[in-house]
Amino acid sequence: MSDAPRFASMFKPAGGVDQTILSEQAHLVASINRRGLLRGAVSLGALTMLTGCDVSNDEQVRGVLKRVSAWNDRVQTTLFDPNKLAPTYSEAEVLKPPRYNAYYPIDKVKPVDRTVWRLELTGLVSDKRPWNVSQFAAMPQEEWIIRHVCVEGWDYVGQWSGVNLRVFLEKIGADTTAAYVNFRCADGYTSSIDMPTALHPQTILATKYARETLADPFGAPLRLRTATKLGFKNPKWITGLEVSNTRGGGYWEDRGYNWFSGL
Amino acid sequence: MHWTNAVAVLMMIASGWRIWNNDPIFPAIEFPVTWTLGGEPALTYRLHGDAGFGNALLWHFAFMWLLVLNGLAYLAYGVVTGRFRRMLWPIRPADLVATIKDALRFKLGHDDVTMYNAVQKVLYVGVMAALVVIVAAGLAIWKPVQLHWLTALFGGFQGARLVHFLAMSAIVAFLVVHVALALLVPRTLLAMVTGGPSVPARRLPASLHTVPGE
Structure with a gap:
């Protein structure tokens, strides 16, 4: 590094780069030896080409890939236009009935008793x-005919149709x-979405499909439907909603699927 | 830039095949798992609770950056330096016919590996077009709401998936021919690795002779 004056770059943080990370990791940087790195890179390449298998489950490789996925979350947050409506x-x-999908087959669905069902509210909520089923029925209802993308x-x-999540x-x-808005479900499933998506006009807590009360396999009595996320970001059989500044993760998200997964 | 592209393309194909297997448009086509990227299914399921689809997505959405950034740099370099115009242009139908005739009579010249014949020009331009199309279709699949005009251009979400698959097929077909022919003329590979060919007598077009009096 030279001490020559540099031109200000729009890609550089205004207050300079935070040096603490570098100093904290100094011992790590010092331990990197070039030959070892080269050998590692070559064997990584060889592994990839020869087996195409083990390398995917190497924790270091997976760590790097997940960091790129976190970067993709940030890119998608920027790309997301809160005012843009999905077609x-x-x-x-409309497909009737909708397509069933969960992390288990349809005959393993455990119906939720709507008479005793309650939606628990936690986190930054006054x-x-x-809430019970009749309280949701008493709220203003709205309907969206939108594409579900898996x-x-x-x-x-x-x-x-159901209650607008922002409302x-x-x-x-x-x-x-x-x-964030974090969800947990009767079947142990979890998911979480960013607040801008939660406040998007086409994000609802759905109680009906094709004007009929939602059937058991599709998340009755209450599920999330958002037009701007992949299908797995639409939890079904919701029993808990949390508003938080801590991201709640999710069933598939924790298994490596991209967290933001915006459409 | 070529070798970076080669790595990116291979990784995208291998992870893409694994993603395809999860919900194929044509169920008759299933790629052997050992040729794909995502991990051995039983092991991966034991480790991460997912049989490798999640890993394949991680690979695909990481190497897309390498493919796109390297590709943009390559296109910019080709246009700005005039390399594309010099190497790939013009493509004359008559030259194409002549090259095919030469090839059928085993008379293709390889004296100067810095010169492309007409068939090479068509294939190189074609594979670059396929890469542009596959990235555009990929964007349409990734962002069918934010870029819904682009998705509509491909005839909707499933249309974009089909184009993405067909472009991949074209790229794989190109790769088979490209790698086989490069291996037949090993001198090209040497030039690609060392960064410059050794050409006995450079036959430069007259317009490129800039030394006065020559």
Whole structure:
């Protein structure tokens, strides 16, 4: 590094680069020897080409890939336009019934008893009293006919109605400046979304599909439907909602799927 | 830039095949797992609770950056330095016919590996176009809401997936021919690794002779 004056770059943080990380990792940097690095790189390449297997489960490799995935979260946060609406479709295009998907087959679905079901509210919410089915039915309802896109590659047009999530969050006195809305479900599934997506006009807590009360396999009595996320970011059979500045993770997210997964 | 691209393309193909296997457009086509990137299914499931699809997604969405950034740098370099115009242009139908005739009579010249014949020009331009298309279709699949105009351009989400697959097929077909022919003329590989060919008598076009009096 030279001491020559440098031109200010728009890519450089204004206060200079934080040196603490470098000094903390100095011993690590010092321990890197060039020959070892080269040998590692070559064997990594060889492994990739020869087996294509073990390298995916090498914890160091996976750590780097997950860091890139975290970077992709940031890129997608920037790309996300909170005012842009997803395309909507006509009722004639709606798939009935919707396509079932969960981390277990449809015959393993455990129906939730809607008479005793409650939505627990936690975190940065002023009114934490749990909600029941009739309270959701008493709220203003809205409907969206939107495309469901699965991370696997399939898709279908669905007709969902229920309570707008922004309206609900305002009703329970949620801190909408918080960063995340975390969900947990009756089947142990979890997921979490960023607040801008939670406040998007096409994000609802759905109770109906094609104007009929939601059926058990599709998340009854309450599930999330957002037009701007992949399918797995739409938890079903929701039993708990938390508003937080701590990201709650998620079932597939913890298994390596990209967290933001915005469409 | 060529070798960076080679690594990026191979990694994208290997991880993409694993992603394809999870929900193939044509169920008859399934790629052997050992040729894919994502991990041995049983081991990966034991370690991460997912049989390798998640790993394949991690690879695919990491190496896309290498592919795109290296590709943009390559295209900019090719245009700015005039390399594309010099090496790949013009492509005349008559030259194409002549090259094919030469090839069929085993009379293709390889004296100067810095000169491309007409078939090479068509294939190189073609594979670059396929790479541009595959990236555009990939963006349409990744962002069908934020870039819904682009997705619509491909005839919707499934249309974009189909184009993404067909472009991959074209790139793989090119790779098979490209690698086989490069191995037949090993001198090209030497030039690619060392960074410059040894050409006995440079036959420069007259316009490039800049030394006065020559």
